[in-house]
Amino acid sequence: MTDKPQVMWQWWPLEKVKPYEKNAKIHSQGQIKEIANSIGQFGWRHPIMVDADGVIIAGHGRRAAAEFRNDEVVPVVVVTDLSAEKVRLLRLADNKIAENSSWDKELLAVEFADLSELNIDLGGLGWDETEIDKLIGTVLDSDDLVPLETDGDASRSGANVVTLSYGKQKVPLTDDEHRDLDRLLHEHIAATGSKFGFARSLIEARNAAPRV
Structure with missing residues (x-):
């Protein structure tokens, strides 16, 4: 030995x-x-x-x-x-x-997205801001919204259902919800110049809304 x-x-x-x-x-x-x-x-x-x-x-x-x-x-x-x-x-x-190693881009994107929600400085990690922004964008990219078989209430209403995927979660969205979310995302990008903090802005808006 x-x-x-x-x-x-x-x-x-x-x-x-x-x-x-x-x-x-x-x-x-x-x-x-x-x-x-x-x-x-x-x-x-x-x-x-x-x-x-x-x-x-x-x-x-x-x-x-x-x-x-x-x-x-x-x-x-x-x-x-x-x-x-x-x-x-x-x-x-x-x-x-x-x-000789490589990155799992999906897991990397989720990790960056989670860290961005904590308002942590992501500088100094070896990725530039554009690369990080692009990775985080894939978490909420419309390309990840895929049609689902309609059932339940959505089937009865005739609405087309898609899913928003982030991490291991899949959230069903109707066409209207998809369009509204896409609009809010573009408004956030126009206001901030980045997709950073988009989910946080939705959470804060929900917290600030009057309780019914």
Whole structure:
């Protein structure tokens, strides 16, 4: 059984952390600023991984962000249990394997929509405002309103029923309700320039309405 490596953070002067001269990973200035903003918002949650000589294995972007922020010290984890060859392999694997994942767009949209209802600042997450707005828009997009088989009261009234889907919920709407909701959404966008806070505005309007 292989002994587990001891993983301990250390705080080193920034100049002691040396970039790998053959680092093939490119970080744009925009991404470096995003990393810097993330560190400012959440603190250091991922240390820079270095070898025994202080050469970076993983974390060139974080080092660049620290330099951008004028940080004098940075957290590091020193890897001493791998051979020089395996360290070189780890440099490649750490970056490439992370790139092989993908996002569930529906769940991501719901998560953003839920967070937007809490009036939380969604900046500094790596998505720009347009991307987030587009994702949230899919939660209430009319493309997600699909016809249902009519039954019950709707069937007797002859109304065509569609559903509004958000998360795991499906809310039946008549054509009139669909048109009214679409109108309110467009009015909200015209007033605010965004779909952010649309559901909150409906809730607040309902709360402010006189109780019958």
